[in-house]
Amino acid sequence: MTKFRYLSLADQFIRQLREGRYSADEKLPSIRQISQDLNVSKGTAIRCYEYLEDHGWVEAREKSGFFPGRKALEQLTASSAQHAHQPSAEALAAISPKRLDNKSLGLEIVRSAGRTDQIPLGTANPCVSFPGVKRLYQLLKKEVGKEELALTDGFISHYQTPPGAEKLRKQLSQLLLKRDLHCTPDQIITTNGAQAAVSLALQATSQEGDIVLIESPCFYGILQCLEAFDRKVVEIPQATSGGPNLDLVAAALDKWPVKAIIVQPTLNNPTGKSMSQENRQRLIDLANQHDIAIIEDDIFADLDYRGSAPSPLKAIDTQDRVLYCSSISKTVTPKLRLGWLVAGRWHERCQHLQFVSKMGLPAHTQNALGSWLEAGLMQRHLRLIRRRYQQRQQLFQQAMQAYWPEGIEYEVAEGGFLAWIKFPKQCDAMTLYQQAQQEKINITPGPLFGSAKANRHFIRINFGLYQDQPEYRQAMQRLGELIRQAMAS
Numbered sequence: 001m002t003k004f005r006y007l008s009l010a011d012q013f014i015r016q017l018r019e020g021r022y023s024a025d026e027k028l029p030s031i032r033q034i035s036q037d038l039n040v041s042k043g044t045a046i047r048c049y050e051y052l053e054d055h056g057w058v059e060a061r062e063k064s065g066f067f068p069g070r071k072a073l074e075q076l077t078a079s080s081a082q083h084a085h086q087p088s089a090e091a092l093a094a095i096s097p098k099r100l101d102n103k104s105l106g107l108e109i110v111r112s113a114g115r116t117d118q119i120p121l122g123t124a125n126p127c128v129s130f131p132g133v134k135r136l137y138q139l140l141k142k143e144v145g146k147e148e149l150a151l152t153d154g155f156i157s158h159y160q161t162p163p164g165a166e167k168l169r170k171q172l173s174q175l176l177l178k179r180d181l182h183c184t185p186d187q188i189i190t191t192n193g194a195q196a197a198v199s200l201a202l203q204a205t206s207q208e209g210d211i212v213l214i215e216s217p218c219f220y221g222i223l224q225c226l227e228a229f230d231r232k233v234v235e236i237p238q239a240t241s242g243g244p245n246l247d248l249v250a251a252a253l254d255k256w257p258v259k260a261i262i263v264q265p266t267l268n269n270p271t272g273k274s275m276s277q278e279n280r281q282r283l284i285d286l287a288n289q290h291d292i293a294i295i296e297d298d299i300f301a302d303l304d305y306r307g308s309a310p311s312p313l314k315a316i317d318t319q320d321r322v323l324y325c326s327s328i329s330k331t332v333t334p335k336l337r338l339g340w341l342v343a344g345r346w347h348e349r350c351q352h353l354q355f356v357s358k359m360g361l362p363a364h365t366q367n368a369l370g371s372w373l374e375a376g377l378m379q380r381h382l383r384l385i386r387r388r389y390q391q392r393q394q395l396f397q398q399a400m401q402a403y404w405p406e407g408i409e410y411e412v413a414e415g416g417f418l419a420w421i422k423f424p425k426q427c428d429a430m431t432l433y434q435q436a437q438q439e440k441i442n443i444t445p446g447p448l449f450g451s452a453k454a455n456r457h458f459i460r461i462n463f464g465l466y467q468d469q470p471e472y473r474q475a476m477q478r479l480g481e482l483i484r485q486a487m488a489s
């Protein structure tokens with residue numbers, strides 16, 4: 001079989017990177033060098049690097065060139081795993097199964113985030129002003145037009161029953177390969193966003209009163225789901241390196257009859273942290289040992305600025321116990337409500353639950369996304385939006401430095417568009433949230449991401465929507481004044 005030249009070239013690089021031919025911080029040959037030395041066109045060299053970047057083998061650094069990427073570094077360094085330790089008595093005493101009660105807070109805050117008369121720094125909506133998003137809407141119009149035309153030809157309007165539109169599932173199985181996930185279209189169920197995927201996964205793997213582990217802080221939609229379905233929840237604090245503290249996970253599994261764990265291992269909402277590959281393996285091992293389901297939410301992974309995030313848990317799951325959930329809500333738009341679920345051994349059950357709760361999803365939205373993916377628009381779109389978010393993070397940091405007081409903790413995100421910001425103890429996030437609301441500035445208070453009273457000194461900011469415009473700068477300035485007042489009190 002003949003292979004594209006850029007792919008053979010990429011294979012050559014992968015072999016060299018695997019063999020450790022380039023050290024961690026060593027610059028790789030430039031496009032011009034490759035083109036001259038290997039007698040290929042510059043276009044071929046560019047496509048080769050794009051491919052290597054998409055697959056995590058190289059990392060493009062602005063104005064500096066190409067360097068070994070995540071996958072290459074994994075081969076080079078045997079990075080330190082979170083090895084097993086006995087957790088402290090204090091840490092153990094702080095966790096126990098509880099029913100959550102955050103409903104009223106959640107609804108109020110999420111509803112008010114939808115208001116259009118405020119500076120939107122709170123809600124986790126992506127920036128949608130990209131040509132790729134516009135193109136998707138054009139394709140959607142086309143799909144609606146096709147259905148309208150068909151009305152005149154004795155058209156029968158069928159339900160688009162689960163697992164969902166075949167065209168879309170075929171494209172999703174290709175898309176998932178980029179996340180190192182090999183699954184056939186038949187193993188994918190299209191869902192009403194990732195929220196519905198997580199909800200189906202939870203219903204399929206546990207029942208009322210069952211114990212489920214989550215990491216803390218945790219996306220509030222998951223907390224709301226656990227509350228609505230009356231599960232008992234053990235909130236496991238996140239480790240400083242990202243992901244749930246695995247010593248506490250192990251202790252909880254020893255102590256209680258846990259049914260499932262819900263995790264967002266890559267670019268967590270709200271902390272932005274990602275679990276190391278070694279810890280992912282340890283979590284899989286623990287799940288295998290204790291026979292529990294893992295519900296994996298991978299919704300932000302494609303926004304890793306290096307172009308390729310660590311492989312999901314599902315990619316190293318040999319026992320089909322990971323239910324993988326994702327959607328286009330963070331990468332393209334949340335409005336179309338399109339997500340997917342690869343449910344492994346719970347596939348039939350999830351499909352049935354989807355059928356009895358939804359009958360199916362609209363056909364035209366699924367087909368439009370199918371056509372969009374088929375046209376190969378995703379990777380270019382991702383490249384553009386990652387760059388935009390990285391730039392906006394810099395602008396946001398500059399505004400923080402200019403207008404906010406010292407003593408505020410914030411880790412620079414490696415992807416996505418969320419910042420998890422910690423204030424000194426005097427500064428209460430709920431008070432700040434309410435004061436900011438009065439000034440028509442929307443932020444998200446930390447307590448939304450855990451059970452009562454947790455994260456009281458944290459807020460989450462969406463820097464993806466931040467712009468270097470007077471109204472945004474004024475909002476940052478005003479927030480700075482409110483924070484100063486709180487810190488002085």
Ligand SMILES: Cc1ncc(COP(=O)(O)O)c(C=O)c1O
Pocket residue numbers: 124192193194195196219221264269297299326327328329334338339
């Ligand atoms: C981590 C996480 N999971 C799931 C969702 C819900 O996504 P969707 O809009 O696809 O239902 C969100 C939305 O903010 C999220 O941040």
